[in-house]
Amino acid sequence: MRTPIIAGNWKLNNNPEDTTKFVNAVKDQLPDSNKVESVIAAPAVDLPALLAAAKGSNLHTAAENCYFENSGAFTGETSPQVLNEMGINYVVIGHSERRDYFHETDEDINKKAHAVLDNQMTPIICCGETLETREAGKTEEWVQNQVTAALKELSAQQVAGLVIAxxxxxxxxxxxxxxSDQAQEICHVIRETVKDLYDATTSDNVxxxxxxxxxxxxVKDLMSKPDIDGxxxxGASLEPESFLQLVNYQD
Ligand SMILES: O=C(CO)COP(=O)(O)O
Structure with a gap:
Protein backbone atom coordinates (compact mmCIF):
# COMPACT_ATOMS: atom_id res chain seq x y z
CA MET A 1 0.00 0.00 0.00
CA ARG A 2 1.33 3.40 -0.97
CA THR A 3 0.95 6.11 1.67
CA PRO A 4 -0.47 9.31 0.14
CA ILE A 5 1.98 12.23 0.21
CA ILE A 6 0.87 15.86 0.00
CA ALA A 7 3.79 18.27 -0.26
CA GLY A 8 3.70 22.04 -0.25
CA ASN A 9 6.38 23.66 -2.38
CA TRP A 10 6.75 27.21 -1.14
CA LYS A 11 9.12 28.23 -3.96
CA LEU A 12 10.71 31.63 -3.16
CA ASN A 13 8.18 32.64 -0.49
CA ASN A 14 8.25 33.05 3.32
CA ASN A 15 11.04 34.04 5.70
CA PRO A 16 12.08 32.15 8.87
CA GLU A 17 9.53 34.02 11.00
CA ASP A 18 6.69 33.21 8.55
CA THR A 19 7.89 29.60 8.55
CA THR A 20 7.70 29.27 12.34
CA LYS A 21 4.23 30.87 12.39
CA PHE A 22 2.97 28.59 9.62
CA VAL A 23 4.22 25.40 11.27
CA ASN A 24 2.84 26.39 14.66
CA ALA A 25 -0.54 27.01 13.02
CA VAL A 26 -0.71 23.59 11.34
CA LYS A 27 1.33 21.14 13.39
CA ASP A 28 -1.38 19.88 15.73
CA GLN A 29 -3.93 19.34 12.97
CA LEU A 30 -1.92 17.20 10.57
CA PRO A 31 -3.03 13.65 9.76
CA ASP A 32 -1.07 10.66 11.06
CA SER A 33 1.93 10.07 8.83
CA ASN A 34 0.80 6.54 8.02
CA LYS A 35 -2.53 7.90 6.74
CA VAL A 36 -1.24 10.88 4.73
CA GLU A 37 2.30 12.19 4.77
CA SER A 38 2.37 15.99 5.10
CA VAL A 39 5.49 17.70 3.73
CA ILE A 40 6.65 21.29 3.39
CA ALA A 41 9.46 22.16 0.97
CA ALA A 42 10.90 25.52 1.99
CA PRO A 43 13.69 27.80 0.73
CA ALA A 44 17.12 26.76 2.06
CA VAL A 45 17.34 29.81 4.35
CA ASP A 46 14.10 28.78 6.10
CA LEU A 47 15.04 25.15 6.73
CA PRO A 48 16.47 25.62 10.28
CA ALA A 49 13.21 27.35 11.30
CA LEU A 50 11.14 24.66 9.56
CA LEU A 51 13.01 21.85 11.33
CA ALA A 52 12.85 23.52 14.74
CA ALA A 53 9.11 24.21 14.53
CA ALA A 54 8.24 20.82 13.00
CA LYS A 55 10.17 18.78 15.58
CA GLY A 56 8.02 16.09 17.17
CA SER A 57 5.06 16.75 14.83
CA ASN A 58 3.72 14.89 11.79
CA LEU A 59 5.23 17.45 9.43
CA HIS A 60 7.97 16.14 7.16
CA THR A 61 10.55 18.50 5.79
CA ALA A 62 11.94 19.06 2.32
CA ALA A 63 14.50 21.22 0.56
CA GLU A 64 13.50 22.64 -2.83
CA ASN A 65 16.83 21.82 -4.42
CA CYS A 66 20.39 20.80 -3.64
CA TYR A 67 23.67 20.28 -5.44
CA PHE A 68 25.03 16.88 -6.47
CA GLU A 69 28.34 17.32 -4.64
CA ASN A 70 28.61 17.24 -0.86
CA SER A 71 31.36 19.86 -0.59
CA GLY A 72 33.98 21.75 -2.57
CA ALA A 73 34.40 24.90 -4.61
CA PHE A 74 30.76 25.34 -5.69
CA THR A 75 29.86 28.86 -4.59
CA GLY A 76 26.25 29.34 -3.67
CA GLU A 77 25.19 25.70 -3.74
CA THR A 78 23.51 23.60 -1.01
CA SER A 79 25.13 20.37 0.18
CA PRO A 80 22.93 17.26 0.28
CA GLN A 81 25.14 15.87 3.02
CA VAL A 82 24.46 18.89 5.22
CA LEU A 83 20.71 18.72 4.47
CA ASN A 84 20.76 15.15 5.76
CA GLU A 85 22.79 16.11 8.83
CA MET A 86 20.23 18.81 9.61
CA GLY A 87 17.44 16.23 9.51
CA ILE A 88 15.74 17.03 6.19
CA ASN A 89 13.63 14.14 4.80
CA TYR A 90 12.98 15.01 1.13
CA VAL A 91 14.56 17.06 -1.64
CA VAL A 92 12.61 18.30 -4.66
CA ILE A 93 14.70 17.64 -7.76
CA GLY A 94 14.27 18.93 -11.29
CA HIS A 95 11.31 21.24 -10.80
CA SER A 96 10.37 22.82 -14.14
CA GLU A 97 11.37 26.23 -12.76
CA ARG A 98 14.87 24.85 -12.09
CA ARG A 99 15.01 23.29 -15.55
CA ASP A 100 13.77 26.46 -17.22
CA TYR A 101 15.32 29.41 -15.31
CA PHE A 102 18.46 27.68 -14.04
CA HIS A 103 19.11 25.46 -17.05
CA GLU A 104 19.17 22.17 -15.16
CA THR A 105 19.55 19.24 -17.50
CA ASP A 106 18.29 15.66 -17.24
CA GLU A 107 21.88 14.69 -16.45
CA ASP A 108 22.09 17.16 -13.53
CA ILE A 109 18.79 15.85 -12.22
CA ASN A 110 20.01 12.26 -12.36
CA LYS A 111 23.19 13.23 -10.49
CA LYS A 112 21.11 15.03 -7.86
CA ALA A 113 18.82 12.02 -7.46
CA HIS A 114 21.88 9.85 -6.78
CA ALA A 115 23.30 12.41 -4.33
CA VAL A 116 20.04 12.71 -2.39
CA LEU A 117 19.69 8.92 -2.10
CA ASP A 118 23.36 8.50 -1.19
CA ASN A 119 22.69 10.92 1.66
CA GLN A 120 19.73 8.90 3.03
CA MET A 121 17.04 11.35 1.92
CA THR A 122 14.19 10.82 -0.54
CA PRO A 123 14.10 12.68 -3.85
CA ILE A 124 10.84 14.04 -5.23
CA ILE A 125 11.73 13.98 -8.92
CA CYS A 126 9.69 16.34 -11.10
CA CYS A 127 8.75 15.86 -14.72
CA GLY A 128 6.20 17.41 -17.02
CA GLU A 129 5.59 18.78 -20.48
CA THR A 130 5.19 22.26 -21.95
CA LEU A 131 1.93 23.30 -23.59
CA GLU A 132 3.67 23.07 -26.96
CA THR A 133 4.63 19.45 -26.31
CA ARG A 134 1.09 18.59 -25.22
CA GLU A 135 -0.42 20.24 -28.29
CA ALA A 136 1.98 18.31 -30.50
CA GLY A 137 0.68 15.06 -28.92
CA LYS A 138 4.11 14.26 -27.51
CA THR A 139 3.41 14.29 -23.76
CA GLU A 140 3.87 10.55 -23.20
CA GLU A 141 7.18 10.37 -25.02
CA TRP A 142 8.43 13.54 -23.25
CA VAL A 143 7.59 12.28 -19.78
CA GLN A 144 8.95 8.78 -20.48
CA ASN A 145 12.23 10.34 -21.59
CA GLN A 146 12.49 12.62 -18.55
CA VAL A 147 11.73 9.78 -16.13
CA THR A 148 14.13 7.38 -17.83
CA ALA A 149 16.94 9.95 -17.72
CA ALA A 150 16.28 10.90 -14.09
CA LEU A 151 16.36 7.29 -12.90
CA LYS A 152 19.51 6.29 -14.77
CA GLU A 153 21.60 3.81 -12.79
CA LEU A 154 19.37 3.85 -9.74
CA SER A 155 18.56 0.45 -8.26
CA ALA A 156 15.04 -1.00 -8.14
CA GLN A 157 15.12 -0.68 -4.37
CA GLN A 158 16.04 3.01 -4.58
CA VAL A 159 13.31 3.72 -7.14
CA ALA A 160 10.66 1.86 -5.13
CA GLY A 161 11.21 4.30 -2.26
CA LEU A 162 11.24 7.59 -4.13
CA VAL A 163 8.57 10.01 -5.31
CA ILE A 164 7.94 11.21 -8.86
CA ALA A 165 5.91 14.38 -9.36
CA SER A 180 -8.10 14.41 -13.03
CA ASP A 181 -8.36 12.09 -16.05
CA GLN A 182 -5.51 13.87 -17.85
CA ALA A 183 -3.40 13.71 -14.68
CA GLN A 184 -4.23 10.03 -14.15
CA GLU A 185 -3.37 9.19 -17.75
CA ILE A 186 0.16 10.54 -17.48
CA CYS A 187 0.73 9.27 -13.92
CA HIS A 188 -0.18 5.85 -15.32
CA VAL A 189 2.35 6.31 -18.13
CA ILE A 190 4.98 7.10 -15.48
CA ARG A 191 4.12 3.94 -13.52
CA GLU A 192 4.31 1.86 -16.71
CA THR A 193 7.67 3.47 -17.54
CA VAL A 194 9.00 2.42 -14.12
CA LYS A 195 7.60 -1.08 -14.72
CA ASP A 196 9.36 -1.32 -18.08
CA LEU A 197 12.63 -0.04 -16.64
CA TYR A 198 12.45 -2.19 -13.48
CA ASP A 199 9.63 -4.56 -12.51
CA ALA A 200 6.05 -4.66 -11.24
CA THR A 201 7.02 -4.53 -7.56
CA THR A 202 9.01 -1.35 -8.08
CA SER A 203 6.23 0.33 -10.06
CA ASP A 204 3.65 -0.72 -7.47
CA ASN A 205 5.71 0.91 -4.74
CA VAL A 206 6.91 4.16 -6.32
CA VAL A 219 -7.61 17.55 -4.33
CA LYS A 220 -10.18 14.86 -3.53
CA ASP A 221 -10.99 14.21 -7.18
CA LEU A 222 -7.28 14.01 -8.10
CA MET A 223 -6.51 11.73 -5.15
CA SER A 224 -9.32 9.36 -6.12
CA LYS A 225 -7.37 8.29 -9.22
CA PRO A 226 -5.56 4.96 -9.00
CA ASP A 227 -2.11 6.14 -10.08
CA ILE A 228 -2.12 9.47 -8.20
CA ASP A 229 -0.62 9.07 -4.73
CA GLY A 230 -0.22 12.69 -3.79
CA GLY A 235 0.15 28.53 -4.26
CA ALA A 236 -2.39 26.64 -2.16
CA SER A 237 0.29 25.49 0.31
CA LEU A 238 1.14 29.00 1.47
CA GLU A 239 -1.80 29.54 3.82
CA PRO A 240 -2.11 27.25 6.87
CA GLU A 241 -5.87 26.82 6.43
CA SER A 242 -5.58 25.77 2.82
CA PHE A 243 -2.62 23.43 3.51
CA LEU A 244 -4.62 21.77 6.29
CA GLN A 245 -7.56 21.23 3.96
CA LEU A 246 -5.23 19.63 1.43
CA VAL A 247 -3.54 17.20 3.81
CA ASN A 248 -6.84 16.37 5.51
CA TYR A 249 -8.60 15.71 2.19
CA GLN A 250 -9.82 12.31 3.43
CA ASP A 251 -11.91 13.82 6.26
O1 LIG B 1 4.89 24.02 -9.26
C1 LIG B 1 4.05 23.61 -8.47
C2 LIG B 1 4.44 22.83 -7.29
O2 LIG B 1 5.76 22.41 -7.38
C3 LIG B 1 2.62 23.89 -8.67
O3 LIG B 1 2.38 25.21 -8.34
P1 LIG B 1 0.85 25.72 -8.21
O4 LIG B 1 0.18 24.78 -7.24
O5 LIG B 1 0.97 27.13 -7.68
O6 LIG B 1 0.25 25.63 -9.58
Missing part, protein backbone atom coordinates in the same frame (compact mmCIF):
# COMPACT_ATOMS: atom_id res chain seq x y z
CA UNK A 166 4.09 14.89 -12.64
CA UNK A 167 3.71 18.63 -13.15
CA UNK A 168 2.50 19.75 -16.57
CA UNK A 169 4.15 23.16 -17.00
CA UNK A 170 1.01 24.70 -18.50
CA UNK A 171 -0.88 23.95 -15.26
CA UNK A 172 1.63 25.50 -12.83
CA UNK A 173 0.47 28.74 -11.23
CA UNK A 174 -1.96 29.30 -14.07
CA UNK A 175 -5.14 28.17 -12.32
CA UNK A 176 -5.42 25.65 -15.19
CA UNK A 177 -5.48 22.22 -13.56
CA UNK A 178 -5.08 19.19 -15.74
CA UNK A 179 -8.37 17.33 -15.42
CA UNK A 207 4.73 7.09 -5.29
CA UNK A 208 3.53 9.49 -7.97
CA UNK A 209 2.25 12.98 -7.25
CA UNK A 210 0.36 15.36 -9.48
CA UNK A 211 1.23 19.08 -9.34
CA UNK A 212 -0.25 22.11 -11.07
CA UNK A 213 -2.98 24.29 -9.52
CA UNK A 214 -3.93 21.68 -6.90
CA UNK A 215 -6.41 23.32 -4.51
CA UNK A 216 -8.66 22.19 -1.64
CA UNK A 217 -11.51 22.14 -4.19
CA UNK A 218 -9.91 19.62 -6.57
CA UNK A 231 0.06 16.33 -4.72
CA UNK A 232 2.92 18.79 -5.08
CA UNK A 233 1.29 22.10 -4.32
CA UNK A 234 2.57 25.63 -4.85
Missing amino acids: YEPIWAIGTGKTAT RIQYGGSVKPAN GLVG
Whole structure:
Protein backbone atom coordinates (compact mmCIF):
# COMPACT_ATOMS: atom_id res chain seq x y z
CA MET A 1 0.00 0.00 0.00
CA ARG A 2 1.33 3.40 -0.97
CA THR A 3 0.95 6.11 1.67
CA PRO A 4 -0.47 9.31 0.14
CA ILE A 5 1.98 12.23 0.21
CA ILE A 6 0.87 15.86 0.00
CA ALA A 7 3.79 18.27 -0.26
CA GLY A 8 3.70 22.04 -0.25
CA ASN A 9 6.38 23.66 -2.38
CA TRP A 10 6.75 27.21 -1.14
CA LYS A 11 9.12 28.23 -3.96
CA LEU A 12 10.71 31.63 -3.16
CA ASN A 13 8.18 32.64 -0.49
CA ASN A 14 8.25 33.05 3.32
CA ASN A 15 11.04 34.04 5.70
CA PRO A 16 12.08 32.15 8.87
CA GLU A 17 9.53 34.02 11.00
CA ASP A 18 6.69 33.21 8.55
CA THR A 19 7.89 29.60 8.55
CA THR A 20 7.70 29.27 12.34
CA LYS A 21 4.23 30.87 12.39
CA PHE A 22 2.97 28.59 9.62
CA VAL A 23 4.22 25.40 11.27
CA ASN A 24 2.84 26.39 14.66
CA ALA A 25 -0.54 27.01 13.02
CA VAL A 26 -0.71 23.59 11.34
CA LYS A 27 1.33 21.14 13.39
CA ASP A 28 -1.38 19.88 15.73
CA GLN A 29 -3.93 19.34 12.97
CA LEU A 30 -1.92 17.20 10.57
CA PRO A 31 -3.03 13.65 9.76
CA ASP A 32 -1.07 10.66 11.06
CA SER A 33 1.93 10.07 8.83
CA ASN A 34 0.80 6.54 8.02
CA LYS A 35 -2.53 7.90 6.74
CA VAL A 36 -1.24 10.88 4.73
CA GLU A 37 2.30 12.19 4.77
CA SER A 38 2.37 15.99 5.10
CA VAL A 39 5.49 17.70 3.73
CA ILE A 40 6.65 21.29 3.39
CA ALA A 41 9.46 22.16 0.97
CA ALA A 42 10.90 25.52 1.99
CA PRO A 43 13.69 27.80 0.73
CA ALA A 44 17.12 26.76 2.06
CA VAL A 45 17.34 29.81 4.35
CA ASP A 46 14.10 28.78 6.10
CA LEU A 47 15.04 25.15 6.73
CA PRO A 48 16.47 25.62 10.28
CA ALA A 49 13.21 27.35 11.30
CA LEU A 50 11.14 24.66 9.56
CA LEU A 51 13.01 21.85 11.33
CA ALA A 52 12.85 23.52 14.74
CA ALA A 53 9.11 24.21 14.53
CA ALA A 54 8.24 20.82 13.00
CA LYS A 55 10.17 18.78 15.58
CA GLY A 56 8.02 16.09 17.17
CA SER A 57 5.06 16.75 14.83
CA ASN A 58 3.72 14.89 11.79
CA LEU A 59 5.23 17.45 9.43
CA HIS A 60 7.97 16.14 7.16
CA THR A 61 10.55 18.50 5.79
CA ALA A 62 11.94 19.06 2.32
CA ALA A 63 14.50 21.22 0.56
CA GLU A 64 13.50 22.64 -2.83
CA ASN A 65 16.83 21.82 -4.42
CA CYS A 66 20.39 20.80 -3.64
CA TYR A 67 23.67 20.28 -5.44
CA PHE A 68 25.03 16.88 -6.47
CA GLU A 69 28.34 17.32 -4.64
CA ASN A 70 28.61 17.24 -0.86
CA SER A 71 31.36 19.86 -0.59
CA GLY A 72 33.98 21.75 -2.57
CA ALA A 73 34.40 24.90 -4.61
CA PHE A 74 30.76 25.34 -5.69
CA THR A 75 29.86 28.86 -4.59
CA GLY A 76 26.25 29.34 -3.67
CA GLU A 77 25.19 25.70 -3.74
CA THR A 78 23.51 23.60 -1.01
CA SER A 79 25.13 20.37 0.18
CA PRO A 80 22.93 17.26 0.28
CA GLN A 81 25.14 15.87 3.02
CA VAL A 82 24.46 18.89 5.22
CA LEU A 83 20.71 18.72 4.47
CA ASN A 84 20.76 15.15 5.76
CA GLU A 85 22.79 16.11 8.83
CA MET A 86 20.23 18.81 9.61
CA GLY A 87 17.44 16.23 9.51
CA ILE A 88 15.74 17.03 6.19
CA ASN A 89 13.63 14.14 4.80
CA TYR A 90 12.98 15.01 1.13
CA VAL A 91 14.56 17.06 -1.64
CA VAL A 92 12.61 18.30 -4.66
CA ILE A 93 14.70 17.64 -7.76
CA GLY A 94 14.27 18.93 -11.29
CA HIS A 95 11.31 21.24 -10.80
CA SER A 96 10.37 22.82 -14.14
CA GLU A 97 11.37 26.23 -12.76
CA ARG A 98 14.87 24.85 -12.09
CA ARG A 99 15.01 23.29 -15.55
CA ASP A 100 13.77 26.46 -17.22
CA TYR A 101 15.32 29.41 -15.31
CA PHE A 102 18.46 27.68 -14.04
CA HIS A 103 19.11 25.46 -17.05
CA GLU A 104 19.17 22.17 -15.16
CA THR A 105 19.55 19.24 -17.50
CA ASP A 106 18.29 15.66 -17.24
CA GLU A 107 21.88 14.69 -16.45
CA ASP A 108 22.09 17.16 -13.53
CA ILE A 109 18.79 15.85 -12.22
CA ASN A 110 20.01 12.26 -12.36
CA LYS A 111 23.19 13.23 -10.49
CA LYS A 112 21.11 15.03 -7.86
CA ALA A 113 18.82 12.02 -7.46
CA HIS A 114 21.88 9.85 -6.78
CA ALA A 115 23.30 12.41 -4.33
CA VAL A 116 20.04 12.71 -2.39
CA LEU A 117 19.69 8.92 -2.10
CA ASP A 118 23.36 8.50 -1.19
CA ASN A 119 22.69 10.92 1.66
CA GLN A 120 19.73 8.90 3.03
CA MET A 121 17.04 11.35 1.92
CA THR A 122 14.19 10.82 -0.54
CA PRO A 123 14.10 12.68 -3.85
CA ILE A 124 10.84 14.04 -5.23
CA ILE A 125 11.73 13.98 -8.92
CA CYS A 126 9.69 16.34 -11.10
CA CYS A 127 8.75 15.86 -14.72
CA GLY A 128 6.20 17.41 -17.02
CA GLU A 129 5.59 18.78 -20.48
CA THR A 130 5.19 22.26 -21.95
CA LEU A 131 1.93 23.30 -23.59
CA GLU A 132 3.67 23.07 -26.96
CA THR A 133 4.63 19.45 -26.31
CA ARG A 134 1.09 18.59 -25.22
CA GLU A 135 -0.42 20.24 -28.29
CA ALA A 136 1.98 18.31 -30.50
CA GLY A 137 0.68 15.06 -28.92
CA LYS A 138 4.11 14.26 -27.51
CA THR A 139 3.41 14.29 -23.76
CA GLU A 140 3.87 10.55 -23.20
CA GLU A 141 7.18 10.37 -25.02
CA TRP A 142 8.43 13.54 -23.25
CA VAL A 143 7.59 12.28 -19.78
CA GLN A 144 8.95 8.78 -20.48
CA ASN A 145 12.23 10.34 -21.59
CA GLN A 146 12.49 12.62 -18.55
CA VAL A 147 11.73 9.78 -16.13
CA THR A 148 14.13 7.38 -17.83
CA ALA A 149 16.94 9.95 -17.72
CA ALA A 150 16.28 10.90 -14.09
CA LEU A 151 16.36 7.29 -12.90
CA LYS A 152 19.51 6.29 -14.77
CA GLU A 153 21.60 3.81 -12.79
CA LEU A 154 19.37 3.85 -9.74
CA SER A 155 18.56 0.45 -8.26
CA ALA A 156 15.04 -1.00 -8.14
CA GLN A 157 15.12 -0.68 -4.37
CA GLN A 158 16.04 3.01 -4.58
CA VAL A 159 13.31 3.72 -7.14
CA ALA A 160 10.66 1.86 -5.13
CA GLY A 161 11.21 4.30 -2.26
CA LEU A 162 11.24 7.59 -4.13
CA VAL A 163 8.57 10.01 -5.31
CA ILE A 164 7.94 11.21 -8.86
CA ALA A 165 5.91 14.38 -9.36
CA TYR A 166 4.09 14.89 -12.64
CA GLU A 167 3.71 18.63 -13.15
CA PRO A 168 2.50 19.75 -16.57
CA ILE A 169 4.15 23.16 -17.00
CA TRP A 170 1.01 24.70 -18.50
CA ALA A 171 -0.88 23.95 -15.26
CA ILE A 172 1.63 25.50 -12.83
CA GLY A 173 0.47 28.74 -11.23
CA THR A 174 -1.96 29.30 -14.07
CA GLY A 175 -5.14 28.17 -12.32
CA LYS A 176 -5.42 25.65 -15.19
CA THR A 177 -5.48 22.22 -13.56
CA ALA A 178 -5.08 19.19 -15.74
CA THR A 179 -8.37 17.33 -15.42
CA SER A 180 -8.10 14.41 -13.03
CA ASP A 181 -8.36 12.09 -16.05
CA GLN A 182 -5.51 13.87 -17.85
CA ALA A 183 -3.40 13.71 -14.68
CA GLN A 184 -4.23 10.03 -14.15
CA GLU A 185 -3.37 9.19 -17.75
CA ILE A 186 0.16 10.54 -17.48
CA CYS A 187 0.73 9.27 -13.92
CA HIS A 188 -0.18 5.85 -15.32
CA VAL A 189 2.35 6.31 -18.13
CA ILE A 190 4.98 7.10 -15.48
CA ARG A 191 4.12 3.94 -13.52
CA GLU A 192 4.31 1.86 -16.71
CA THR A 193 7.67 3.47 -17.54
CA VAL A 194 9.00 2.42 -14.12
CA LYS A 195 7.60 -1.08 -14.72
CA ASP A 196 9.36 -1.32 -18.08
CA LEU A 197 12.63 -0.04 -16.64
CA TYR A 198 12.45 -2.19 -13.48
CA ASP A 199 9.63 -4.56 -12.51
CA ALA A 200 6.05 -4.66 -11.24
CA THR A 201 7.02 -4.53 -7.56
CA THR A 202 9.01 -1.35 -8.08
CA SER A 203 6.23 0.33 -10.06
CA ASP A 204 3.65 -0.72 -7.47
CA ASN A 205 5.71 0.91 -4.74
CA VAL A 206 6.91 4.16 -6.32
CA ARG A 207 4.73 7.09 -5.29
CA ILE A 208 3.53 9.49 -7.97
CA GLN A 209 2.25 12.98 -7.25
CA TYR A 210 0.36 15.36 -9.48
CA GLY A 211 1.23 19.08 -9.34
CA GLY A 212 -0.25 22.11 -11.07
CA SER A 213 -2.98 24.29 -9.52
CA VAL A 214 -3.93 21.68 -6.90
CA LYS A 215 -6.41 23.32 -4.51
CA PRO A 216 -8.66 22.19 -1.64
CA ALA A 217 -11.51 22.14 -4.19
CA ASN A 218 -9.91 19.62 -6.57
CA VAL A 219 -7.61 17.55 -4.33
CA LYS A 220 -10.18 14.86 -3.53
CA ASP A 221 -10.99 14.21 -7.18
CA LEU A 222 -7.28 14.01 -8.10
CA MET A 223 -6.51 11.73 -5.15
CA SER A 224 -9.32 9.36 -6.12
CA LYS A 225 -7.37 8.29 -9.22
CA PRO A 226 -5.56 4.96 -9.00
CA ASP A 227 -2.11 6.14 -10.08
CA ILE A 228 -2.12 9.47 -8.20
CA ASP A 229 -0.62 9.07 -4.73
CA GLY A 230 -0.22 12.69 -3.79
CA GLY A 231 0.06 16.33 -4.72
CA LEU A 232 2.92 18.79 -5.08
CA VAL A 233 1.29 22.10 -4.32
CA GLY A 234 2.57 25.63 -4.85
CA GLY A 235 0.15 28.53 -4.26
CA ALA A 236 -2.39 26.64 -2.16
CA SER A 237 0.29 25.49 0.31
CA LEU A 238 1.14 29.00 1.47
CA GLU A 239 -1.80 29.54 3.82
CA PRO A 240 -2.11 27.25 6.87
CA GLU A 241 -5.87 26.82 6.43
CA SER A 242 -5.58 25.77 2.82
CA PHE A 243 -2.62 23.43 3.51
CA LEU A 244 -4.62 21.77 6.29
CA GLN A 245 -7.56 21.23 3.96
CA LEU A 246 -5.23 19.63 1.43
CA VAL A 247 -3.54 17.20 3.81
CA ASN A 248 -6.84 16.37 5.51
CA TYR A 249 -8.60 15.71 2.19
CA GLN A 250 -9.82 12.31 3.43
CA ASP A 251 -11.91 13.82 6.26
O1 LIG B 1 4.89 24.02 -9.26
C1 LIG B 1 4.05 23.61 -8.47
C2 LIG B 1 4.44 22.83 -7.29
O2 LIG B 1 5.76 22.41 -7.38
C3 LIG B 1 2.62 23.89 -8.67
O3 LIG B 1 2.38 25.21 -8.34
P1 LIG B 1 0.85 25.72 -8.21
O4 LIG B 1 0.18 24.78 -7.24
O5 LIG B 1 0.97 27.13 -7.68
O6 LIG B 1 0.25 25.63 -9.58
